[in-house]
Amino acid sequence: MQAAIHIDKVEKRYGEVHALKGMSLTVERGEFFGLLGPNGAGKSTLINIIAGLTRMDSGQVSVLGHDVVHDYRRSRQHLGVVPQELVYDPFFTVREILQIQAGYFGRGKQSRAWIDSLLEGLKLTDKAGANMRALSGGMKRRVLIAQALVHKPEVVILDEPTAGVDVELRSSLWEFVKALHKDGHTIVLTTHYLEEAESLCQRIAIMNDGQLIALDSKESLLARGVGKTCTVSVTLAQPLVQIPEALATKIRSVDGGHIEFILNRDTDTIISLVDGLRKLGAEIVDLRTEDADLEDVFMELTGRQVS
Numbered sequence: 001m002q003a004a005i006h007i008d009k010v011e012k013r014y015g016e017v018h019a020l021k022g023m024s025l026t027v028e029r030g031e032f033f034g035l036l037g038p039n040g041a042g043k044s045t046l047i048n049i050i051a052g053l054t055r056m057d058s059g060q061v062s063v064l065g066h067d068v069v070h071d072y073r074r075s076r077q078h079l080g081v082v083p084q085e086l087v088y089d090p091f092f093t094v095r096e097i098l099q100i101q102a103g104y105f106g107r108g109k110q111s112r113a114w115i116d117s118l119l120e121g122l123k124l125t126d127k128a129g130a131n132m133r134a135l136s137g138g139m140k141r142r143v144l145i146a147q148a149l150v151h152k153p154e155v156v157i158l159d160e161p162t163a164g165v166d167v168e169l170r171s172s173l174w175e176f177v178k179a180l181h182k183d184g185h186t187i188v189l190t191t192h193y194l195e196e197a198e199s200l201c202q203r204i205a206i207m208n209d210g211q212l213i214a215l216d217s218k219e220s221l222l223a224r225g226v227g228k229t230c231t232v233s234v235t236l237a238q239p240l241v242q243i244p245e246a247l248a249t250k251i252r253s254v255d256g257g258h259i260e261f262i263l264n265r266d267t268d269t270i271i272s273l274v275d276g277l278r279k280l281g282a283e284i285v286d287l288r289t290e291d292a293d294l295e296d297v298f299m300e301l302t303g304r305q306v307s
């Protein structure tokens with residue numbers, strides 16, 4: 001079976017900036033795939049190369065077996081990309097924009113019913129006649145999603161689709177995307193919201209500095225973090241006056257009497273932490289432990305916060 005997206009040894013430089021350093025990756029058909037990485041990791045460059053918007057210096061990329069350079073039209077026919085930036089033509093209505101886009105892909109009148117169902121699925125029906133410039137940011141984002149899907153592509157890439165979208169809208173967008181996935185579409189998602197990737201994606205690739213630094217199932221990635229660290233939040237009756245070196249090295253954050261410790265599961269125990277605090281005369285009023293989430297795994301792998 002053809003892979004949904006096959007990326008092989010892709011190199012890209014912008015002058016001095018080496019944006020992609022021999023990037024290789026395969027997304028299988030039907031996957032819900034997460035592509036994560038800090039700002040500047042190269043995610044958008046990679047997506048633009050897959051969409052045929054940016055030229056790679058060397059390497060090879062195909063969508064459902066169609067080379068994105070030599071067989072651009074067919075690869076593009078199978079691909080829908082929701083861009084990160086809100087780029088739109090302010091003079092058209094929502095329905096006009098979707099009809100024009102359908103026309104680009106050789107789908108004229110027969111796309112009317114599909115456009116109606118996209119509008120309905122994205123809760124845009126009552127905005128169909130509205131001018132793009134009159135819509136809120138969240139609504140514009142929904143139109144971009146509809147625009148990317150108007151030619152019924154099998155593979156859908158969403159680049160930060162929920163950036164700047166409020167929580168309520170975000171969850172209805174996810175319901176829509178989940179339904180697409182259930183219908184058999186391959187979904188590739190880039191996001192800064194790790195909890196979204198954690199709850200939606202089956203496999204996750206983590207990029208840093210133009211390279212792939214991890215590619216695994218969500219469970220295995222989480223297990224890597226869980227195996228090494230856990231977070232312990234302690235609330236003390238009084239803030240500590242002085243913290244000895246041995247404890248200070250384990251601290252993630254201090255906010256008055258509330259301290260977060262990161263413990264290494266191989267060498268630290270919660271009991272020894274509690275003992276250490278008691279020896280300092282601290283009265284513990286609350287203690288919570290948390291397993292590592294993707295954010296911890298990400299920090300461990302890249303040494304950086306996500307945004």
Ligand SMILES: Nc1ncnc2c1ncn2[C@@H]1O[C@H](COP(=O)(O)OP(=O)(O)OP(=O)(O)O)[C@@H](O)[C@H]1O
Pocket residue numbers: 014017019037038039040041042043044045046
């Ligand atoms: N058109 C361009 N000209 C010059 N440099 C660029 C261009 N586009 C991207 N870059 C640089 O290439 C690197 C990768 O950028 P890219 O936008 O692909 O990263 P990203 O992972 O998508 O980041 P973000 O999460 O901020 O979108 C960065 O150092 C960026 O500054």
